[in-house]
Amino acid sequence: MNIRRNVSWLVALISSLVLMLTACSQSGTSATGASESGAASGGGDAKALVVYFSRTKGIEGGDLDIGHTKRVAMFIKDYMKADEYEIVPAKDYPDTYDETVEVAEKELDSDARPEIKNPLPDVSGYDTVFVGAPVWYDEYPKIIETFLDGVDLKGKTIVPFVTHEGSEMGGVQTFMEKKYSGEKVLKGLPIEGPKSAESKDAVEAWLKELGF
Structure with a gap:
């Protein structure tokens, strides 16, 4: 009889632990640019969202560990205590600079989305x-534009920023x-790509100039 009681108690304990672990796993979100439901990542109470498209391959000057635009975006995010959303293409762009230029030109000519x-x-x-x-073909x-066509920014303050190679x-x-x-579109910030890692002061000065 004692053995049966102990087994019953052990089964109940294991069942409780399984239920707790299942509940925890269901409450988590993806650690990428968006959760599985599409929500931007961040603290949850932010009033600003930093949206960016950035690349580490196919860059003039060679591959990067962190994309130029992402570096700038993270400086903005930190200062603003904002959420972030990274635009990830469904089809990867080429790994080489010349091939990326060709694809970008074709997309521009066809007004692609x-x-x-x-x-x-x-x-x-x-x-x-x-x-x-990044600025592509000016x-x-x-x-x-795929992103802009897919969201409603009516009533928002919209702030562009870019990385560039001279444009x-x-x-x-x-x-x-x-x-x-x-809508209210504020003055954008251009940062030269190779200088993005050292752009924190320039980013913060720009944000203060805008009144943030």
Whole structure:
């Protein structure tokens, strides 16, 4: 009889532990740019969202450990205590610079909307949305337009930023002001790509100038 009681108690204990572990696993979210439901990653109470597309391969000057635009985005995120959403293409761009240039030109000529792999974030709870990417052919990469077409930024403060190899903002500021003519589009920040790792002071000075 004592053995039966002990076995019953042990079975009940194991069942309780299994239920606890299952509940914990279901409450977690993905550690990528978005959770499985598409929510942006961050602390949960942020009023700003930093959206960015960044690359580590196919870069002029060689591959990187961290993309230029991502470095700038992280400086913005830290200062603003913002959430982040990284745009991940469904189809990877080429690993070489020359091939990437060719793809970018074709996308521009065809006004393409490359598919985004990760679910788009719910932007409804944010007051300010930063949008960053490298400058390709004087413009945002077309995958940024895929994102912009897929979310509603009405009523938001929109802030562009870019990394570049000499083009500064290119046509990005004009594009954003035209696309969101009824919204508040603030002055964008251009950072030269190779200087992105040392751009923290420039980023913070820009944000303070904008009133953040």
